[in-house]
Amino acid sequence: MKAKRTVNGRSKIKSGRSDQIIQVLIYCVVIGLCLVIILPCLNIAALSFNDGKDAAKGGIYFWPRIFTLDNYKQVFQDGAITKAYLITIARTVIGTAASLMVTSFAAYALKEKGLPGRKLLTILITFTMLFSGGMIPTYIQYNKLGLVDHFGVYVVPGLVSVTYLLMMRTFFESIPESLEESAKLDGCGYFGIFTRIVLPLSKPVIAVVGLYTAVNHWNDWFSGAFYMRSSRLWPVQTVLQQMLTRAMANKEITSVAQAIAQNTNSVTSDSLKMAAVVITTVPILCVYPFVQKYFTKGAMIGAVKE
Known part of the structure; x- marks a missing residue:
């Protein structure tokens, strides 16, 4: 006892x-x-x-x-890295904001029980989590939509994630219906209820989904490498990935590799890789402290049924 x-x-x-x-x-x-x-x-x-x-x-x-600091000096020696950083920041900010807006609108619509074909829409949306068209059909589709070699390829395909959509819908459903009913009695429409009641009460899920989306945008190098014909719109991850690949495979392409080959610089491909990892990781880590207070509650969405 x-x-x-x-x-x-x-x-x-x-x-x-x-x-x-x-x-x-x-x-x-x-x-x-x-x-x-x-x-x-x-x-x-x-x-x-x-x-x-x-x-x-x-x-x-x-x-x-x-x-x-030679490793970092070599990484930033080329002016292209600064431009790539601006592109990465732009795609992260714009992509995250647009994704949160579209995903929250769709989640709020799917939450409404009076939505015609609600169950069918949910099944069709969930079906896309299980199957995809593949890389080649995806590239052909992006090309026909004019997204290849365009900044929009960083934003448009990632506007809605089914996982985050279902997370938001689950959280919206946990908000008491009495709040919405009282707002309707006061003359609020759907948009007013969404902006004045649902969003202010949904800070945890918005913070978590926003963080996950921002991290996905920040870490993505694939889109720049496969959907950009030229390097003018490469994000910083793609630039660093190409830099490291060239430094290790072709010693005549980059100034870093030339310095290594001529034994005139203290930079090596391994030290360059470590500097690149720090450069790409630290900025996005700075976002975590601002959303930490929402993270625990938002990450547990759907784990407990009240």
């Missing part, structure tokens, strides 16, 4: 020894998982700030042995 104790006038159940052991084990597992995630990131950061030739000798773990 667990003994009861009173703290500040409140009765609490004292944990047994087995409960304390389980709690310690849970803490150990969580700490171990955090170390598994954090330590490789520290190693990557240390290698990115370390002299490339020195890092090739090994022994660099969580702190640079010979500090240098």
Whole structure:
């Protein structure tokens, strides 16, 4: 039996020894998982700030042995990387905002029980999660729509994700119908209810879906590599991916690779890769603190049925 104790006038159940052991084990597992995630990131950061030739000798773990910024200077040496960053930021901001708008509208419509053909629409939308046309038909379709070699290929195909659509619909359904009914009695239409009641109460799901969408846009290099005929609209991930590929495969293409071949620079392909990983990861990580308070509640959508 667990003994009861009173703290500040409140009765609490004292944990047994087995409960304390389980709690310690849970803490150990969580700490171990955090170390598994954090330590490789520290190693990557240390290698990115370390002299490339020195890092090739090994022994660099969580702190640079010979500090240098040459790896980052080489990455930003070409002006194309700055333009690529602007394109990446633009596609992330525009794509995320447009996706949230379209997805929230569609989710609110599917939430309404009076929508004609609601069940059929839900089945058809869910069906697209299971099957896709494939790469070649997708490219042909984008080409006929005029999206190939156009900025729109970064935004239009990702306007609606079925997973995020269903997440939003589930959250909207959890909002009490009495709030909408009272708003209708006050003369609010569907758009007024959506903007004045549903959206303000849906900050958790909007924050989570917005974060996931922004991360998808930021990390995407595939669209630029396959749907852009020229490099003028490449996002930063595609530019860095091409830079690393050339640096490792053809030493005559980039100034970085030439420096490595001539042994006149402290930058190596490995140190360049580490700097590229840091450059592409850190900016999007800065978004997490702003949505962290909504993340736990929003990520559990659909897990608990009230």
